[in-house]
Amino acid sequence: MRIRRSSQVGWCTKSIYGSPGDLLAVFAHPDDEVFRCGGTLALLAQRGVHVQVVTFTRGQAGSCGQPPVCTREELGAVRTAELLCSCRTLGLEPPLVLDYEDGMLAHVVQEEGTARITAYIQTIRPQVLLTWPLHGLSGHPDHAAVSRWTLAAYQQAKRAGVDDLVALYHLAMPDSLARELGLKQLHTLPDNEVTVTVDVQGVWEQKMAAVACHRTQAGESPILRAAPDRQRRFLGREHFHRALALQQDDLLLELGRQKVGI
Numbered sequence: 001m002r003i004r005r006s007s008q009v010g011w012c013t014k015s016i017y018g019s020p021g022d023l024l025a026v027f028a029h030p031d032d033e034v035f036r037c038g039g040t041l042a043l044l045a046q047r048g049v050h051v052q053v054v055t056f057t058r059g060q061a062g063s064c065g066q067p068p069v070c071t072r073e074e075l076g077a078v079r080t081a082e083l084l085c086s087c088r089t090l091g092l093e094p095p096l097v098l099d100y101e102d103g104m105l106a107h108v109v110q111e112e113g114t115a116r117i118t119a120y121i122q123t124i125r126p127q128v129l130l131t132w133p134l135h136g137l138s139g140h141p142d143h144a145a146v147s148r149w150t151l152a153a154y155q156q157a158k159r160a161g162v163d164d165l166v167a168l169y170h171l172a173m174p175d176s177l178a179r180e181l182g183l184k185q186l187h188t189l190p191d192n193e194v195t196v197t198v199d200v201q202g203v204w205e206q207k208m209a210a211v212a213c214h215r216t217q218a219g220e221s222p223i224l225r226a227a228p229d230r231q232r233r234f235l236g237r238e239h240f241h242r243a244l245a246l247q248q249d250d251l252l253l254e255l256g257r258q259k260v261g262i
């Protein structure tokens with residue numbers, strides 16, 4: 001199926017499509033792929049999982065950097081290149097980037113957003129979908145929109161009998177960690193509802209290099225100015241909620257079996 005208004009940016013790679021066991025991560029903006037899940041995606045890629053990131057916008061409403069890295073007009077292209085750098089650093093497939101308007105995804109009709117994701121599911125045949133939780137974690141309306149569409153696309157795929165797809169995961173912030181770090185602005189999850197916690201210390205340098213790819217956004221994340229131990233506490237473990245699943249096991253659950261505390 002041909003998907004309009006999208007482009008796969010980047011370097012030559014072998015075809016991944018058709019192999020079960022892949023992960024499709026559906027996000028709104030460049031940098032959504034790294035802070036809360038980049039280490040996990042890198043660890044999965046190391047295990048041979050093909051990880052495909054899709055973003056619905058080029059992040060063109062975000063910051064141009066402090067001091068500015070580019071003009072406002074150039075920002076979409078610059079952030080697309082930053083996303084490419086991040087995915088390459090994490091060992092992921094070249095990202096798929098759609099040209100929706102940053103900050104306006106809540107105004108895109110549900111059926112259209114869902115159809116985009118459905119088309120990717122049909123082409124990529126992932127085993128696992130990963131996206132923002134329904135409240136968007138930070139409450140960002142773009143994050144909430146892609147989460148609603150991903151849920152609808154998952155349900156549609158299951159109704160259509162797509163066998164490869166077995167689970168939908170949300171990024172999660174455990175209550176206890178948010179309390180410890182004083183993060184009051186996030187929608188958190190009771191600790192016992194966190195399904196998978198992944199210790200990403202083993203790929204710490206890789207994750208932080210991917211974070212550094214997003215040069216325009218460096219001033220937007222207070223955590224990057226925090227003391228090293230606080231940074232490690234916030235970014236060194238990644239948490240996921242298995243929102244919907246049809247079978248007992250999947251590639252993310254398997255990775256999370258290396259049990260670590262929150």
Ligand SMILES: [Zn+2]
Binds near residue numbers: 031140
């Ligand atoms: Zn975002």
